[in-house]
Amino acid sequence: MTWLPTLLGTLLVLAILRDVFHTLWHPTRHGGLSRLVMTAVWRLSAHLGPRRRPAGLAGPLGMVSVVAIWALIVAVGWALIYWPHMPERFSYAAGLTPAEHAGPLDALYISLVTLATLGLGDIAPTSGWLRVLTPVEALVGFVLLSATVAWTLGVYPALARRRAVALRISHVRRSRASADALDSDGGAALLDGLASAVSVATVDFMQYPESYYFEDVDENTALPRHLGYAAALAEQAATARHPDVRLAGSVLGIALADLAESLDDRFLHTNGPARQVFAAYAVDHDPNSRGR
Template sequence: MAAALTVGGVLVLAAGLWDMFRTLLHPTGQGVLSRMVMAGLWRFSRATGHRLLVVGPSGMLAVLLLWVLMQAVGWALIYLPHVPEGLVYSSGIDPADYSDAVESLYLSAVTLTTLGYGDVVPTDPWIRAVSPVEALTGFALLTAGLTWFTQIYRPLSRRRSLALELKALAGTCFADQLGEIQPEIVTRVLDTLTTEVGRVRIDFAQHSEGFYFQEKDPALSLPHQVTYLLRLRDSAVHAPGSAVRSSGGRLSVAVCQLSTVLDDTFLHVGAPPEEVLTAYATQHGHHRAPA
């Protein structure tokens, strides 16, 4: 029984740490458990009409709490076979008043959070050997959580910047005037957009949690503005100048790559870029392309 509890605890710990690694350190940024939590909250939000625009931060907080819970439970399972014989209690505490499971979970939580009340002290050599590792894990969790929350805002900033650029171009009917503007200016604008779209595509691939962040202001919302990329692409690839058509071709490739990441990772539409980007806008509550 003791061996089974220890093995079970190690498996729970490994699953949580592996998900942390896949989410925070792996280039794809896609842990299985974190994706399940974020996607589940997203589906619930869509079912309620996205009334609260907090799926992104709430999902990240829920994932972080899940990681903490898995570490606490995993270490508690490892401690359980050694409770209460492997512990010394301060005066006034009777271990008979608490179940072994509750006591091991309490010891795990206190160690993980590095509180160290001193009311329960391990004397078992095994617990004394591994409890510092749990304390280090708790410190790593805190650091990882803070880093995760701070690093998401740079991708969000790039996404908002692209949305604002598309909003400005749509407001000036840029796609309808490519033949009337100097080719050098048109190619510069299109090439800049291509670069920005590429960066956003990489952000979605490496920071998948960013998909679940929404914007209240339509001007800052990429899902609201993204379909204008299609108008720019179509106008550019059919423009009279070869330089503009070349830039339009590069933009077309970037749009296709962006739609592929969105479709493969989040939407699963299995359709051309036009339908994928429309589905992206629809999932975020936008049903019409910007004028």
């Protein structure tokens, strides 16, 4: 029955590679291991309450958990491939008794050493296909490392863009600009810029859905706190006298509707209008509301 653990190990490795692919290069709303882990960490942090929960750490902890689970499952998968062929198809360093080092923990040890590209060499495969398979595991380990770096380098710039959008809306909000001031060429340019920034945030949520689970502690850079005001600006622009303001307000309203649709489809599931989605988004990111 050596084929059964080998098959199981192969399926585990392929499942993780598929999850890495869908997380980094082909994000979908249908989930996967990475999304399940991120969601679980987010919900768990909600139940801890605002006093016990480390502020803003749910997202980073979720990413660390995902990478750790990826590495662990890949290591276990390859260990299952090696284990049925130990000790017959492996060579052992002097001082090691093959019969005493042929258990599942020894197979996991070989897998971890290979995955981490340490190459200790105290236990090494001698069979032809196993000798080919071992470097493949090392390549997968390198892929996981590269994927972790690429994921981090992708998510954090997306977070910076999201926070910049929130800060820009916050600037407008705190300026207390009058309706007459916004009903002008400058107001049209302002609304058009906000529409463009909101569209970028929508794309970031599609490309990096894990960024949703990052909580912004600073009120001025927390997008959930300001989307309602942005929606009010778009509604106000609809009644402006200046045609460019009306056009820019309409574009901003459409951009906000697209953002609401993306948030609702992937995370909130309210099936309501944009205002309701933004309210649910704000509640889900409010430390005093989450977990109730």
